[in-house]
Amino acid sequence: MIRLDKIGKQNGRQLVFVEASAALQKGEKAGLVGPNGAGKTTLFRMMTGEEPPDEGQVSTDRGITIGYFSQDVGEMSGRTVVAETMAGAGPVSVVAAELKEIEAGLADPDRADEMEALIERYGEVQARFEELDGYALEGRAYEVLAGLGFSQEMMDGDVGKLSGGWKMRVALARILLMRPDVMLLDEPSNHLDLESLIWLEDFLKNYDGALMMTSHDREFMNRIVTKIIEIDGGSLTTYSGDYGFYEQQRAMADTQAQAQFERQQAMLAKEIKFIERFKARASHAAQVQSRVKKLDKIERVEPPKRRQTVAFEFQPAPRSGDDVAMLKGIHKKYGSRIVYEGLDFSIRRKERWCVMGINGAGKSTLLKLITGTATPDAGSVTVGGSVKLGYFAQHAMDLLDGEATVFGDLEASFPQAGQGSLRALAGCFGFSGDDVEKPCRVLSGGEKARLVMAKMLFDPPNFLVLDEPTNHLDIVTKEMLIGALAQYEGTMLFVSHDRHFLAALSNRVLELTPDGVHQYGGGYTEYVARTGQEAPGLRG
Known part of the structure; x- marks a missing residue:
C-alpha cells in the first residue's frame, strides 16, 4: 500500500536516511523502532506526503486513505469533544458538513428559488452519507471516546477546556473513528491509563487496515504487530515477528557481525x-x-553499531526498620468527591506494592499522603524509623532549573561527588558527550524524567515511591530502569500503566475499586491470574 524505495533524506547537516527501502502491505501491522532522533517522525511525514524525500520515492496505492496520529495535536476549541472527534473522521465528516449546510439552505426562505437544485443535491449527499455509514457515526464516536476513558460529561463538554493529555486522546479518537485504509500512529500509548491502553490494543487487533506505529510500551507493541521496521544509521531493516522476536534476531545478527x-x-x-x-x-x-x-x-566488514546502553548499579541503600509506612483510618475527599473512607494500609520492608485502579480511584493521592505532599482529612500516616524516602512524581520535572545544564544540575545536587562519578551517572541515564551541557529548558519530557530519576537514585533512598516513572521513557531506558530496580534492596510503592514494568517489579498489589480496597499477595502476574483481568476497570 505504501512503498519507500531507496529514499534519502537530510535534515540540516544530519543524514537521516541513505538509500533506505521498506514497504507496508495491505492488512499488515508493523512496529517502527529506532533510537530517539533516528527519524521515525520524518518517516511518517514522508509516508503521508507532508514532506518529500530528497532522493528515491515514496509510492502510495491510488485512492487509499491515510490517518496519521502525531504528538503535535494542534489547537482544539469551540466544539464539544464528540463534535471535535466526528469532525476529524475523514471523508464522512466532509459529507456530514455538506448535509448540514444543505439542510440549512432548505430551511432558508431567501433561497426558495434554489429549492429544486438543493433537494436534488440533498438526495445525492444523503445517499453518499448512508454509504459511508454516517448515521452510525455519532454512536461510534461515543463508543471510541468511552474506550479511551472519557466520561459522558467530558464527551459533551467543551474540548477547549481539556488538558494536553486529554486533547491527545481526542486526536487519537478522530483517527480511530475515521478507520482509514492505513493508520500511522506515533506513540498512541502515551497519556493512556491501563484500561484505555487495553481497549486500544483490542481495537487495533481487530482493525483490518494496515498499521504502522511507534510505542515505548513493549507489551502493547508485542500484542499487535507482526513485523518490525528498524531505523538504524540511516537504513531501514525489516524483521518478521513481534518486538520480542526482533530483539532476539537483532542480538544474533550483532553477534554474527x-x-x-x-x-x-x-x-x-x-x-x-x-x-x-x-x-x-x-x-x-x-x-x-x-x-x-x-x-x-578486500571489502572491509563493519563492526556492528554499538547501542549505547549503560547498566545503572545502585549504591546499597541504608537498611530501614521493618515497618516502613502505616496508614490508619484515612479519610480524604476533594470537594464532594470522597476518595478514601477509613483506609487502613501498611507497608513492610522489602515489599514492592503496585497500586491499581481506574482514573480518579485515588492512586496518586495515596502516594501523596505517604510522601507527606497531601494531608488526610482524618486518620494518621506514619513513616517508620530510619526510612529515607525518595519520591518520583510528574511535577518534579517542572521543578528543574531551566537555565542550569544537565551536568550543572547534578553538581548542584551532589556538591561532594567527583566529576567522574557524576559523568558516569549521566551516562547511565542516557546523557553522553555534549548532552550533559544541554540547558534543562530544552530537554524533552523523556530527558527530564531521566535526569530527575538519576538524581533520586544516585544517593539511594530505602523507600522508593514512584508515580508513573516510565512515562516519556523509551524502551531501552525502561529496560535499564527495570534492570536497576530489580537489583534494588529497598521497599517500593508505585503506580504504572506499563504491564512489563508491573510484572517485572511488583510482589504485592493494592487494588482501589468503588466497592473497596483489595490487597493481593504476589505481584501483578499473580493478580492477573487470580482476577482474570489486566486492570480493575475491565471487570464485568
Missing part, C-alpha cells in the same frame, strides 16, 4: 605482518606485491 569483523581483523593483521616482515626482501617481492593487491580488493 562482531564475529565476522573479528575474523577479518585477525586475517588483515596476519597479512599486514607478512608484508611488513618481507617487504624489504627481493626474494619475496612478488608475494608481497600479490598480498598488497589482495588487501586493496
